[in-house]
Amino acid sequence: MSKITLKNITHIYNGKVKAVDNLSMEVDNGKLIALLGPSGCGKTTLMRIIAGLIRPTTGDVYFDEDRVTDMEPEQRNVAMVFQFPVVYATMTVYDNLAFPLRAKKLGNEEIRRRVKNMAEFLEITPYLNMKAGKLNAALKQLTSLGRALIRDARCVLLDEPLTNIDPSSRLLIREKILKWRLERKQTTIYVTHDQSEALTLGEMIAVMNKGVLLQYDTPYNVYEKPANSFIAYFIGNPGMNLIECSFKKVGSKIVFESGCVKVSLPYEFAKAVEKEASGKVILGIRPEHIKLSKQKIEDGMLGTCVLFEDMGVTKVINLQLNSTRIRVKNPEFEVKVGESLYVTFPEEHIRIFNLNGEMIL
Amino acid sequence: MAELKIENISKRFMDKVVLDDVSLIIPHKSFTVIYGKAGAGKTTLLRIIAGVEKPDKGRIYLNGKDITDLPPKDRNIAMVYQNFALYPHMTVYDNIANPLRARKLTKSQIDEKVNKISETLGIRELLSRYPKELSGGQAQRVAIARALVRDADVYLLDEPLTNLDYKIREAMREELKNMCKDLSLTFVYASPDPLDALMMADKVAVINNGKLLQYGLTKDVYYSPKDIEVATIFGSPPINMFESYAKEENGRLFLETRLFKIDVTKYKDKLLPNKEYKIGIRPHHLAISKGIQANETISFPVELYLTHVVGAETICYARSNGLEITIYLPYIYRINYPEKVYTYFNPEHLLVFDKDNGLKVI
Numbered sequence: 001m002s003k004i005t006l007k008n009i010t011h012i013y014n015g016k017v018k019a020v021d022n023l024s025m026e027v028d029n030g031k032l033i034a035l036l037g038p039s040g041c042g043k044t045t046l047m048r049i050i051a052g053l054i055r056p057t058t059g060d061v062y063f064d065e066d067r068v069t070d071m072e073p074e075q076r077n078v079a080m081v082f083q084f085p086v087v088y089a090t091m092t093v094y095d096n097l098a099f100p101l102r103a104k105k106l107g108n109e110e111i112r113r114r115v116k117n118m119a120e121f122l123e124i125t126p127y128l129n130m131k132a133g134k135l136n137a138a139l140k141q142l143t144s145l146g147r148a149l150i151r152d153a154r155c156v157l158l159d160e161p162l163t164n165i166d167p168s169s170r171l172l173i174r175e176k177i178l179k180w181r182l183e184r185k186q187t188t189i190y191v192t193h194d195q196s197e198a199l200t201l202g203e204m205i206a207v208m209n210k211g212v213l214l215q216y217d218t219p220y221n222v223y224e225k226p227a228n229s230f231i232a233y234f235i236g237n238p239g240m241n242l243i244e245c246s247f248k249k250v251g252s253k254i255v256f257e258s259g260c261v262k263v264s265l266p267y268e269f270a271k272a273v274e275k276e277a278s279g280k281v282i283l284g285i286r287p288e289h290i291k292l293s294k295q296k297i298e299d300g301m302l303g304t305c306v307l308f309e310d311m312g313v314t315k316v317i318n319l320q321l322n323s324t325r326i327r328v329k330n331p332e333f334e335v336k337v338g339e340s341l342y343v344t345f346p347e348e349h350i351r352i353f354n355l356n357g358e359m360i361l
Numbered sequence: 362m363a364e365l366k367i368e369n370i371s372k373r374f375m376d377k378v379v380l381d382d383v384s385l386i387i388p389h390k391s392f393t394v395i396y397g398k399a400g401a402g403k404t405t406l407l408r409i410i411a412g413v414e415k416p417d418k419g420r421i422y423l424n425g426k427d428i429t430d431l432p433p434k435d436r437n438i439a440m441v442y443q444n445f446a447l448y449p450h451m452t453v454y455d456n457i458a459n460p461l462r463a464r465k466l467t468k469s470q471i472d473e474k475v476n477k478i479s480e481t482l483g484i485r486e487l488l489s490r491y492p493k494e495l496s497g498g499q500a501q502r503v504a505i506a507r508a509l510v511r512d513a514d515v516y517l518l519d520e521p522l523t524n525l526d527y528k529i530r531e532a533m534r535e536e537l538k539n540m541c542k543d544l545s546l547t548f549v550y551a552s553p554d555p556l557d558a559l560m561m562a563d564k565v566a567v568i569n570n571g572k573l574l575q576y577g578l579t580k581d582v583y584y585s586p587k588d589i590e591v592a593t594i595f596g597s598p599p600i601n602m603f604e605s606y607a608k609e610e611n612g613r614l615f616l617e618t619r620l621f622k623i624d625v626t627k628y629k630d631k632l633l634p635n636k637e638y639k640i641g642i643r644p645h646h647l648a649i650s651k652g653i654q655a656n657e658t659i660s661f662p663v664e665l666y667l668t669h670v671v672g673a674e675t676i677c678y679a680r681s682n683g684l685e686i687t688i689y690l691p692y693i694y695r696i697n698y699p700e701k702v703y704t705y706f707n708p709e710h711l712l713v714f715d716k717d718n719g720l721k722v723i
Contacts, residue, residue, distance in 0.1 A: 175678070312643070
């Protein structure tokens with residue numbers, strides 16, 4: 001296990017496409033962090049740089065104090081799991097798990113013990129004698145996960161390991177990864193485009209877009225205090241509502257307005273927005289924080305339901321407030337399309353971004 | 362009224378029965394999801410409707426006309442595949458226009474249709490690009506546009522969103538649902554994800570091992586599954602099932618499990634004493650508290666051992682008396698170490714199944 005340090009990593013493909021842009025970060029020894037971003041954001045490139053499959057155009061990779069930038073992948077002792085399960089199809093599950101241990105020339109007894117423990121941990125003991133090629137995708141992925149975790153690598157890189165697994169097995173494998181994190185403490189980077197995987201599994205989350213590291217923080221902060229409007233929208237299901245508003249000072253308040261959206265915040269609290277010369281900001285509020293009422297309420301804004309989705313576990317209501325469309329999440333509320341509702345935005349849940357998307361409040 | 366009628370369709374590949382006597386009527390201008398796990402038979406059903414696969418038995422009717430023996434091109438049915446292919450040497454515009462050119466429309470008609478569908482799917486600015494210059498999500502939109510640009514009677518969509526990024530999937534679900542409604546189209550959509558059905562579909566057909574288990578309004582199938590099998594496979598996260606025993610005490614009837622006991626006297630006419638039943642409770646009908654909840658709810662102690670934060674919600678995994686319980690909370694809740702709490706539910710949400718035949722009795 002090692003601490004991983006990335007220093008000013010830039011990677012440019014074919015001399016023109018910048019996949020990673022001056023990225024620096026540290027992953028503490030024994031931590032599992034999630035690297036989150038949409039497809040094409042550069043996260044897989046970064047993984048490949050850490051694994052040694054790509055040499056960065058500029059910048060350095062350190063494992064603890066060792067500079068590994070010029071080392072070949074096999075010298076780095078990094079374990080990887082990919083989106084598509086990679087197993088030795090003609091070997092049994094047992095031999096798949098034993099493979100990296102045999103390569104390290106461990107004794108037979110030691111190998112048997114470790115394979116047995118890993119198989120029990122992953123609950124794949126009944127399949128040990130089956131050929132890996134005959135397994136379904138989820139069991140194959142568990143096998144390749146086992147092969148990565150069994151070998152005491154300096155770090156484990158998991159590159160979208162659940163993307164091609166059916167939803168019911170996905171939860172099961174996720175649970176195993178979480179259990180591994182809690183019990184074994186191995187430095188792990190989990191790459192994903194799925195925010196719920198990142199929020200569930202990561203002790204820290206690094207959010208990337210267009211090659212740039214946008215925020216590297218705890219799951220709580222990334223969700224509640226997104227550094228910019230991209231993260232605010234990208235994280236959350238659905239993402240944060242973002243409404244461009246003009247603002248002006250009225251008495252001891254600052255009033256934010258856009259069509260029939262009208263919200264006021266105490267001046268002392270919100271005065272930082274006055275720096276915005278454009279007179280405009282983006283107001284953000286998460287769908288689950290919006291309050292709904294069928295009766296008229298004080299400061300309530302009137303909207304019309306245009307789409308109602310009952311997801312079973314919760315409900316998503318799309319409301320039209322003049323030209324602004326907002327999404328509201330509420331586990332209880334039943335509404336019909338065309339019905340009118342009053343909404344309020346509780347002050348403590350309002351976030352304000354400037355027009356460049358950077359968080360102000 | 363126009364409709365798609367699937368009548369007694371059976372199909373086997375070698376020795377394996379893929380579809381077993383499937384019948385359903387899909388109304389015009391509706392969104393139907395064919396839901397089932399991988400290998401349930403949903404893709405085969407779509408391929409039979411499209412005409413690229415022949416059923417061993419059964420007939421397909423479109424608007425009252427038997428189309429079972431018609432080749433795909435004469436059916437006026439469009440299909441979007443999970444692994445779509447665009448023509449790499451053609452621009453996005455030409456890819457979308459291609460099915461229209463085959464139909465000999467005039468240049469201005471084609472132009473109008475391509476522009477309209479690109480507008481709806483938000484890909485207008487991509488029209489002059491080539492497929493290799495598109496992201497996965499953009500390419501899938503183009504593939505969908507190419508299918509939807511045709512005036513087909515039915516549009517078949519085979520897991521079109523499965524390989525897409527989560528965030529794009531979320532936006533596309535909304536777009537597809539709106540499009541079906543706004544343009545009055547008929548969508549038949551195969552998916553292994555219960556959320557696809559819950560979020561988009563008017564009706565859902567649940568299939569498993571080639572058999573149609575239940576077909577109806579999505580809401581009805583979810584809240585009132587016909588038997589244990591449907592309740593178990595259609596729901597995310599899966600429903601909690603408890604073994605129970607019906608017992609009479611002082612003239613009142615109770616269902617007793619290893620964890621709790623419920624007075625079910627008001628359902629006396631539907632339950633028999635001294636008989637085994639299964640009780641189903643959806644994870645989102647369970648809540649947690651630090652102490653016992655009084656009032657009308659049923660509570661029991663559990664130990665939470667894992668929490669998964671999913672957006673603004675949390676899936677909690679708990680154990681109690683040797684049983685595994687899943688609880689879905691509509692807020693963020695984290696634990697670092699196992700934690701003892703009470704979970705409770707409103708008996709109104711109870712589903713009770715006959716243990717012998719699996720059928721829902723309450």
